[in-house]
Amino acid sequence: MGKGRAPCCDKTQVKRGPWSPAEDLKLIAFIQKYGHENWRALPKQAGLLRCGKSCRLRWINYLRPDVKRGNFTLEEEENIIRLHKALGNKWSKIASRLPGRTDNEIKNVWNTHLKKRLAPKKGSESSADESKPESSITSASSSSSESFFSYERPNSPKTTTPCNNDQFNDQAEKLSIEDKMEQDSEKQVSNELANITEDPKGSSVSLSSDESNIVNTSQIVEHKPEEEQLASPLPYLGHYDVGSMLEEVDKPNQLIEIPWEPDYDFWKLLDDDNSLESFQSNEVQLGEFPAIQNIILGEESVHDAEAKKWSQDFENEFGVVGEMKESNKDHFLPKNYAVEPEMDHTQAFDFDDIDMARPESELDLGYIQLWSSWPQNNNNNNNNSL
DNA sequence: AAACTGAGCAACCGCAGTCGC
DNA sequence: TGCGACTGCGGTTGCTCAGTT
Secondary structure, three states, rough: OOOOOOOOOOOOOOOOOOOOOHHHHEEEEEEEOOOOOOOOOOOHHOOOOHHHHHHHHHHHHOOOOOOOOOOOHHHHHHHHHHHHHHHOHHHHHHHHHOOOOOOOOOOOOOOHHHHHHHHHHHHHOOOOOOOOHHHHHHHHOOOOHHHOOOOOOOOOOOOOOOOOOHHOOOOHHHHHHHHHHHOOOOOOHHHHHHOOOOEEEEEEEEOOOOHOOHHHHHHOOOOOHHOOOEEEHHHHEHHHHHHHHHHHOOOOOOOOOOHHHHHHHHHHHHHOHEEEHHOOOOHHHHHOOOOHHHHHHHHHHHHHHHHHHHHHHHHHOOOOOOOOOOOHHHHHHEEEEEEEEOHHHHHHOOOOOOOOOOOOOHHHHEEEEOOOOOOOOOOOOHHHHO
């Protein structure tokens, strides 16, 4: 560890703050195609004016297809509590035992909800270690943490839950659990984790930072029925095809110069003001990306067969499909999103003219569906996804 | 209706650990 | 062995929004 460590990036040259949809798309598209073997180099290769750490964080905590969004379930909350009791502020380890949850998310939930809820209880008891804080976490089953924390029932009868926390009552048990977690990191320690398999490094699988590599993830997320597939965190992206996403494990090793990197202007256009107008008025640049042109301007704008082939290839590779309807405008950008000032997403992502075979329901939802398929390995993936 | 306040959460910061040269 | 590069982790910050006054 040397002193005077150089900063990870030139902070005057990188964009900071909330991510914009265009940035997300760039990052997703890049990682889908090339993975993320080198976070430091990724932003440049992907045409992002972001620090590599920022890209990594964004991917891990928000963009990954297997990130579970939404409120924590009662079971998850109970798991967090007892895992925190056993492991302390080892958020990544806790996250490794909560599939679909990130360390950052768990940390936030703990700091904002669970800690506050448990604090008064601990104060009223002689010893936090000897207490049974979990016993207070016994509301009626609910999928909403909001309802769960809407009231206190310190003395309420404990209902049977999937996680009987009695097993964590004494220190010995706590230690044994902790030991087991460490020792059996390649095996599972609880039923709720039974469907998670270990990663090759010997630690359990999670969305935590140290498990962020898709290679690992690909080994843990099983294909699920449509309704069980994890929703994309991005409303405008709809659902990922997680299974296909996992094909990244087979991505070629050679990487890493993104083919379109020289066309940085293209990506920049996405971020620039009046992006649509820019595209429309600059066919030369668009010519490099007929598929994009197709998406943005409508299929009728792409006349030649080659461009259509490009379109097909792009759709195969990136699976950018969908439409954005005015009625769904409000769903397009999540809160806190960095909206680029003059970027009209409704226009920029007007996919109405794209005739894609997909369920009508998805059309109605107005999703831009971004499912991954890795043409290097499986050119038919997109067919399977539809 | 406007101002204030606090909660929630995404993102950042900086240190630690690991690896390769 | 020492050093630098890189990634991971945990703490912290700051923005947004909903609720309250």
